[in-house]
Amino acid sequence: MLQTATINFLKELKKNNNKPWFDLNRKKYESAKADFAAFIQQVIDRHGKKDTGISALLAKDCMFRINRDTRFAKDKTPYKTNFGASINKGGKKAWNTAGYYFHLEPGSCFTGGGIYMPEPDILKKIRQEIDYNLPAFKKILSSKKFSGVYKGLNKNPEYLLSRVPKGFEADNPAAEYLKLKSYIAMVPVSNADLTSKDLVKKTVAAFEALQPLIEFINQGVE
Numbered sequence: 001m002l003q004t005a006t007i008n009f010l011k012e013l014k015k016n017n018n019k020p021w022f023d024l025n026r027k028k029y030e031s032a033k034a035d036f037a038a039f040i041q042q043v044i045d046r047h048g049k050k051d052t053g054i055s056a057l058l059a060k061d062c063m064f065r066i067n068r069d070t071r072f073a074k075d076k077t078p079y080k081t082n083f084g085a086s087i088n089k090g091g092k093k094a095w096n097t098a099g100y101y102f103h104l105e106p107g108s109c110f111t112g113g114g115i116y117m118p119e120p121d122i123l124k125k126i127r128q129e130i131d132y133n134l135p136a137f138k139k140i141l142s143s144k145k146f147s148g149v150y151k152g153l154n155k156n157p158e159y160l161l162s163r164v165p166k167g168f169e170a171d172n173p174a175a176e177y178l179k180l181k182s183y184i185a186m187v188p189v190s191n192a193d194l195t196s197k198d199l200v201k202k203t204v205a206a207f208e209a210l211q212p213l214i215e216f217i218n219q220g221v222e
Contacts (some may be wrong), residue, residue, distance in 0.1 A: 067080075097218055114153075133216075
């Protein structure tokens with residue numbers, strides 16, 4: 001579970017997203033950050049027993065900085081109003097392998113994972129793996145464990161091509177999956193769950209349901 005003070009800090013930061021306020025409340029930030037790190041480490045330690053690729057990870061190597069990069073952004077607010085962690089066998093910097101993710105933002109919290117906007121050569125490998133092993137891929141998505149947690153892959157227009165990519169026929173049986181540019185599955189986490197004693201258990205269950213998809217993607221990449 002997460003502490004109520006951690007949730008409250010993020011709520012307050014959203015209302016006071018400026019450096020003077022943050023500096024005055026730095027101790028609250030450090031406490032909230034430590035609380036989130038402790039939660040993430042519990043998740044890693046528990047799920048790492050089933051996915052040994054993440055078992056040696058430390059929470060600090062998975063968590064993103066709260067400072068925003070505003071150099072090229074219209075929004076110049078200096079801080080993110082969330083805590084995020086990419087639990088990937090290569091840590092948060094391993095963009096081209098699939099992994100798990102937890103996003104802590106009151107009112108907009110979610111967990112899940114996959115692979116987000118991989119580089120073209122990596123994306124090509126994933127598409128080829130799906131094309132070669134479509135029955136296995138569909139079996140993962142239709143399994144009771146996966147479908148019981150997730151509503152399929154995220155097909156936000158941002159992640160979707162209008163046509164089947166070059167190298168594949170338009171009538172390819174896997175066309176709906178080949179058009180994806182990201183392979184992600186997410187499930188919302190309620191505010192009530194954030195401070196529940198079952199938060200770690202529920203997060204690990206969501207990761208377990210996602211693990212076959214993670215392994216399928218990484219098999220194609222490797």
